[in-house]
Amino acid sequence: MTMNSCCYMCDLPGTTVEHVPPRSIFPESKDVGGQDYRKNLITVLSCPAHNNQKSHDDEFLMVSLAGIIGNNSIGYQHKFTKVDRAIRRSANTLLNKAVTKKQKVTKIRLDNNRFIDVISGTPDVTRLLQCFDRIVRGLHQHHFSQQLKGEVQVLLGYLFYSDPSSKNFTQFVADKVVLELDGKPRFGENQEVFYYQITDPDQYNLFLFRLCFYGGLNIYAAVLPEGVKRPFDLGSELINLGVKTIITLGEKSYEIN
Ligand SMILES: [Zn+2]
Structure with a gap:
């Protein structure tokens, strides 16, 4: 087994394929007027355990990211289609997981392509940091064809x-x-x-x-x-x-x- 056929998180064989960042944050073309925002998504090899672990975080991350401050209209559209469907399916438990304290959202439209959502509430920062830690390790594997052994410190800008x-x-x-x-x-x-x-x-x-x-x-x-x-x-x-x-x-x- 060469080094590059290992899981990006551990030394087991990478027998499954994982998207970094998760595919669910990229809108489906049916939700964005036929546009393709899923061109050549980045993937890395992963062992089944790590892949399975991560899939639980995908929806959490999708809900946490879409529709918040600084997003362009694509993120916003994603929020009002796929993300809201997922939230409804989960009877709001997804949203409650993403934002741990009661939240209030105010939307402000700046121009044609920019929106501001001011979310007051406390996001589940610990879990977000874990998600981004994994994404950075995945991107490192992809970029340098090498597993990242070392520390990652994430700051949610x-x-x-x-x-x-x-x-x-x-x-x-x-x-x-x-x-x-x-x-x-x-x-x-x-x-x-x-x-x-x-x-x-x-x-x-x-x-x-x-x-x-x-x-x-x-x-x-x-x-x-x-x-x-x-x-x-x-x-x-x-x-x-x-x-x-x-x-x-x-x-x-x-x-x-
Ligand atoms: Zn692994």
């Missing part, structure tokens, strides 16, 4: 954090990633629905993924390959200690804690 510190930190990471990804290619054949970008590795071999769903929903993930020592980063040490910290990036500065 689209969440509204109510405390200013988390908000500033998210903004800082987002701005930093934008700078580092300037001019870098976007991968994926259905970019209105999904694409990803990767930064160059820094001096510690640490690099970042940006995943972009529905034209504006960003997830950032830092990848720390196995065997690489975690860099001592004064900024994050201070943040972890709760010390008020100001990080500057270019002309902007971000106050954290």
